[in-house]
Amino acid sequence: MFKSAALVLLSRSSHSFTPRRPSPLPLCFTHKMSTQSTEVVSVISPPPVARREEDKVCFAGVGTADWDAKMPRQSNDSSEKLLDPPVAISDPYGWLRDDKRENKEILDYLRAENDYSQSMTSHLKGLQDKLYDEFLSSIQETDYSTPRSREGFWYYTRTFKGESYTAYCRAPKVSDTFSIDWDGTKESPIMSGEEIYLNVNELAKGKSYCSVGRVKPSPSQNYIAYAVDFSGDEKYEMHVRNLQTGEDVALKEANGDDALLEIDGLLWGKDDDTLYYMTMDEFHRPYRLYQRKDWKSDNPKDTLLKEELDDLFWCSSYKSLDGKYIFFDTASKETSEVWYLSTEEESSVTEMSCVAKRRNKVLYEVEHGDDSWYVWTNVDGSPNMKLMTSPAKADSASEWELVEDSNGTPLFDGSLAKSLDSVTILNTHVVIEGREGGIPRVWVYSKDTKNLKMLSFDEAAYDVGMLAHFEADTKSIAVSYDSLVTPPSSIEISLDDDSKRTVLKTKAVPGYNKGDYGCDRMEVLSRDGETKIPVSVVYSNETMEKVKAGERVPVHLYGYGSHGARCG
Numbered sequence: 001m002f003k004s005a006a007l008v009l010l011s012r013s014s015h016s017f018t019p020r021r022p023s024p025l026p027l028c029f030t031h032k033m034s035t036q037s038t039e040v041v042s043v044i045s046p047p048p049v050a051r052r053e054e055d056k057v058c059f060a061g062v063g064t065a066d067w068d069a070k071m072p073r074q075s076n077d078s079s080e081k082l083l084d085p086p087v088a089i090s091d092p093y094g095w096l097r098d099d100k101r102e103n104k105e106i107l108d109y110l111r112a113e114n115d116y117s118q119s120m121t122s123h124l125k126g127l128q129d130k131l132y133d134e135f136l137s138s139i140q141e142t143d144y145s146t147p148r149s150r151e152g153f154w155y156y157t158r159t160f161k162g163e164s165y166t167a168y169c170r171a172p173k174v175s176d177t178f179s180i181d182w183d184g185t186k187e188s189p190i191m192s193g194e195e196i197y198l199n200v201n202e203l204a205k206g207k208s209y210c211s212v213g214r215v216k217p218s219p220s221q222n223y224i225a226y227a228v229d230f231s232g233d234e235k236y237e238m239h240v241r242n243l244q245t246g247e248d249v250a251l252k253e254a255n256g257d258d259a260l261l262e263i264d265g266l267l268w269g270k271d272d273d274t275l276y277y278m279t280m281d282e283f284h285r286p287y288r289l290y291q292r293k294d295w296k297s298d299n300p301k302d303t304l305l306k307e308e309l310d311d312l313f314w315c316s317s318y319k320s321l322d323g324k325y326i327f328f329d330t331a332s333k334e335t336s337e338v339w340y341l342s343t344e345e346e347s348s349v350t351e352m353s354c355v356a357k358r359r360n361k362v363l364y365e366v367e368h369g370d371d372s373w374y375v376w377t378n379v380d381g382s383p384n385m386k387l388m389t390s391p392a393k394a395d396s397a398s399e400w401e402l403v404e405d406s407n408g409t410p411l412f413d414g415s416l417a418k419s420l421d422s423v424t425i426l427n428t429h430v431v432i433e434g435r436e437g438g439i440p441r442v443w444v445y446s447k448d449t450k451n452l453k454m455l456s457f458d459e460a461a462y463d464v465g466m467l468a469h470f471e472a473d474t475k476s477i478a479v480s481y482d483s484l485v486t487p488p489s490s491i492e493i494s495l496d497d498d499s500k501r502t503v504l505k506t507k508a509v510p511g512y513n514k515g516d517y518g519c520d521r522m523e524v525l526s527r528d529g530e531t532k533i534p535v536s537v538v539y540s541n542e543t544m545e546k547v548k549a550g551e552r553v554p555v556h557l558y559g560y561g562s563h564g565a566r567c568g
Contacts, residue, residue: 045119048112052092059086099282101233140508144190146478146490147171147178147504150470151221154178158196160186165200168215168224176475180505197224197243208232214265218272219323225266225275234284238263238277240295251275251295254302267319267326270343276305276326278317286315289328291346303350306339319343320368321425321472325392327366328352335359338366356397368392369425369472370447375400376423382414387423387432403430406450411443424466427473429495433465438534440464442479444495455498459483460521461536478504484538485517516540 098106121128141161147154153170160167171191182190204210213227213236222243227236237260241248251261264286267276275292288307294300308315308330315330326346328339337358341349355366355373363385364377373392376385379400387410390399402410411432412420418436430445440463442455457464462483467490469477475495482488487507494500517540523532543553 045116047116048109050093050096050109053095054090054092056091056094057088058091058094060089099284101231138509138511140510142184142186143508144169144182145505146467147191148468148470148478149173149176149474150217151219153221154191155217155470156190158190160201163201165204165210166212167196167200168198169194169196171195195243198226198241203228216266216268218268219270220272223272225268227263227266235262236264237261238266238275240275251292251300254292254300265317267317269326269346270323274346276317278315281311283311285311287313289315289317289352291350293347305341305350306352321469322368325368329365331363334361334363336363336365338364340366353394356395356400359397365423367423367425369427369430374403374423374425374430376412376420378414380414383416384414384418385412385420386410386414387412387420403445404450405445405452411445411452422466424469424477425472426469426477426495431466431477442466444477444498446495453498455479455493457481459486459519461519461534462486484519484536485514487512487514516542518544 096106096109101107141159143159145157147156149155150170152173154173155168155170158167158169169190171189172193178191180190182188198212198215200210200212203212207230209230209232211229211232213229215224215226217224223240224243225238225240227238229236238251239248240251253259253261261277262279263277264280265278268274269276269291273293273295275295277290277292278286279288279290281287287309289305291303291305292300293303306328310332312332313330313335314332315328317329318327319325320327324343326341326343330337330339335358338355339352340355341352355375356364359379361381362377362379364375364379367374371392372389373396375388375390377388377400378385379388379397387403388400389403390396390401402413404410412418412434418434418441420432420434422433424431424433428447430447432443432445434441434443436454439461442464443452444455445452455464462481464479464481467478467480476492477495478490478492480488481491487509489506490504492502492504517538519539520537522535522537524535525531526533539547546553
């Protein structure tokens with residue numbers, strides 16, 4: 001039972017807190033908890049209250065030519081119709097914003113909020129521990145990921161019971177297939193010759209926070225470049241580690257000072273001497289791509305290759321699977337543009353070329369193979385992406401042509417029949433991921449026969465997608481597969497005969513028996529009587545027997561479909 005109490009509440013001395021305004025609600029509560037012999041009364045303090053700056057405003061609308069730059073604006077360069085003259089919008093809590101996360105007053109207030117949250121939920125500690133232990137009991141803590149082939153090694157990761165972070169590993173590749181002979185212990189290697197080349201548990205020692213981003217082996221496999229955040233502010237440093245000597249170097253700005261280089265993305269060039277990295281603007285938006293030559297020297301050379309100043313566009317960089325091109329992708333929700341640089345020319349050319357100039361409401365993505373661009377795009381206003389090709393050259397939009405099968409039928413014409421999400425270009429095949437009938441799909445297209453085939457699976461509803469592939473010269477692909485009743489597994493599938501399949505690994509789920517459950521898929525009509533909505537039904541077989549006998553049972557109904565996301 002809770003009772004109000006006439007107590008004088010003392011606030012913190014920090015001016016982040018102000019006295020609470022008069023309220024009919026009690027300012028504190030006493031909570032009586034009875035035990036067998038005693039009655040414990042705990043006093044719950046009121047929550048911290050952020051001060052309000054009642055006179056603080058920001059301005060929405062068109063600024064005049066002589067606008068004071070110190071006056072906060074809703075937008076300085078919007079092309080949309082704005083209020084004219086600008087209108088002041090109340091912003092009493094604007095002082096709580098600090099993009100640098102350094103303001104002591106704000107940090108003190110947030111810590112007070114955290115402390116209050118802890119105090120209000122402290123009585124749930126026992127339940128929290130119980131739930132945590134229950135979740136943990138269904139997880140195999142000492143585990144490994146599916147090994148993937150890369151330039152003479154099998155690369156994979158490991159996790160260990162009692163340790164919070166991942167260990168990055170590799171083992172020499174002695175054949176095109178691998179076998180796992182592991183006793184399940186953390187001390188035993190997964191594969192013969194195992195090398196842990198980056199143990200994040202070691203990296204995190206003595207740190208209050210540690211998050212590793214991308215980890216990229218160099219072309220010779222003698223180095224790795226990796227991004228790590230020790231602050232929690234999503235400010236990543238770039239490190240390079242020599243895998244032969246163990247030497248680890250945090251790269252610094254090229255302007256001669258000791259400031260560490262803060263990056264968003266990283267790539268290797270054609271060889272071990274060239275790195276590419278992206279940086280962010282003041283709003284943590286990736287927008288610049290740099291090339292760094294001679295990174296090992298005391299005077300590395302940085303070249304700005306490309307930047308995107310329009311803050312509606314988010315940028316990324318990647319390397320083609322065949323290693324021949326570095327791409328700079330810049331995209332808004334409706335418009336995109338891709339620039340490229342040949343790795344064969346990276347030592348002499350410092351200007352990127354554009355695959356196709358941006359056009360309003362035209363999205364496209366690019367990969368390279370067979371001296372051609374493979375482009376998936378909604379050009380001409382198609383509701384889904386088309387798959388097209390053109391010669392690998394600048395300003396190629398006028399030469400984009402649909403990829404067709406042996407009968408002259410486009411593989412993906414952009415219609416509503418099926419969607420296209422990503423494309424992987426291999427030496428002999430093209431692997432396409434998308435969706436048809438509401439289900440994720442993988443298609444394999446033979447460059448030789450021009451035949452397109454969708455991979456099929458036994459279950460009616462499932463999720464499937466490509467695992468990481470680092471080599472274009474391959475005779476098989478590996479996919480990840482799971483369903484509402486099937487734990488995640490990785491399956492190797494022959495490119496020439498998709499009936500030849502090998503399960504490489506299945507996630508162990510202690511205490512789970514797949515045979516106790518079932519899953520069906522059905523379609524129901526929406527209110528308009530025309531649109532079919534896919535529904536997956538998962539159940540225990542015991543419960544389904546009750547349904548078949550006519551018994552009514554509870555149903556948990558969940559649905560989501562925004563932005564192409566799906567349930568399950």
